[in-house]
Amino acid sequence: MKKEIQFTLDSPDSNVYEKIITFWEERGFTFTEKNKNYLIGNRGNIIHNLYTFKMQKLDTKVSIKISNNEINTTLDINTMFQMITAANKRYWELELQTYKSAILNNDYREDDWIDFKQQQNKSNIGWTLLFAFIGFISGLIFIFLFL
Numbered sequence: 646m647k648k649e650i651q652f653t654l655d656s657p658d659s660n661v662y663e664k665i666i667t668f669w670e671e672r673g674f675t676f677t678e679k680n681k682n683y684l685i686g687n688r689g690n691i692i693h694n695l696y697t698f699k700m701q702k703l704d705t706k707v708s709i710k711i712s713n714n715e716i717n718t719t720l721d722i723n724t725m726f727q728m729i730t731a732a733n734k735r736y737w738e739l740e741l742q743t744y745k746s747a748i749l750n751n752d753y754r755e756d757d758w759i760d761f762k763q764q765q766n767k768s769n770i771g772w773t774l775l776f777a778f779i780g781f782i783s784g785l786i787f788i789f790l791f792l
Contacts, residue, residue: 646722646729650741652749654714661748665709665716668747672740674707684709694726698769700736703727718744732768735761 654661662681670676674686686707693702704723709716720737727733739754739761746752 646724648720648722648737648741649718650745651715651717652745654716654749657714661716662711664748665711668744669707669709673701674705682711684711691723691725694723698772700733716748730768732765736765 658664665684666676666679669684669686673688675688676684676686678685684707688705688707689697689702691704694704697703700722704725706721708719708721710718718741720741722737739757743754743758746754
């Protein structure tokens with residue numbers, strides 16, 4: 646799954662390269678390729694895809710092209726072994742919106758992240774209850790069929 650964002654700096658910023666690297670490294674990315682016009686970084690790995698509910702742990706690649714005042718960024722998320730929900734997609738959208746806001750305005754959208762995490766916690770409780778119910782029913786079926 647790919648998520649992209651493009652934006653233009655209002656004026657040349659000599660610190661934009663460092664801001665971009667810092668932003669993504671704070672979110673767990675390790676850059677494997679760095680030059681003034683192009684950055685490539687990775688976060689997570691395919692093993693995490695097998696068991697995690699945290700979208701920041703999934704195998705993800707970030708590619709950033711910097712040209713004059715134009716910044717093009719692509720998140721390439723490996724969703725193998727995952728059931729992606731609307732909340733999961735919202736995580737990456739908010740991450741990219743925060744990235745743009747942080748680079749342009751030094752605004753990390755803390756209130757938006759608080760709201761998102763509260764909604765995500767409610768969703769996680771729902772998933773937990775669903776799987777608990779499935780486990781309970783499976784246990785009953787096993788008892789009646791094999792005992």
